[in-house]
Amino acid sequence: MLFEGLVAVNPRNAYYYRALGAIYWRLEEPQKAIKQFTYAIRVSPKDVSSYVNRAEIHVSLKQFTEARQDLARP
Numbered sequence: 001m002l003f004e005g006l007v008a009v010n011p012r013n014a015y016y017y018r019a020l021g022a023i024y025w026r027l028e029e030p031q032k033a034i035k036q037f038t039y040a041i042r043v044s045p046k047d048v049s050s051y052v053n054r055a056e057i058h059v060s061l062k063q064f065t066e067a068r069q070d071l072a073r074p
Helices: 002-009 012-024 030-043 048-060 065-069
Strands: none
Touching: 002 012, 012 030, 030 048, 048 065
């Protein structure tokens, strides 16, 4: 996958992790998507979109506490 290669080349780019998260989410692999959004948050903790995307997945998995925690962040 292209974005996996980009992450390997530049692991400090949160956009690549978010893109991978979105791809995994579309492929219906929520745990992999959550993992990628978590990496994006580590790289860029003030970027709200990663928290919102991860919260969306948590809601779909009925993990409401985790979703609320993500939405209460920056």
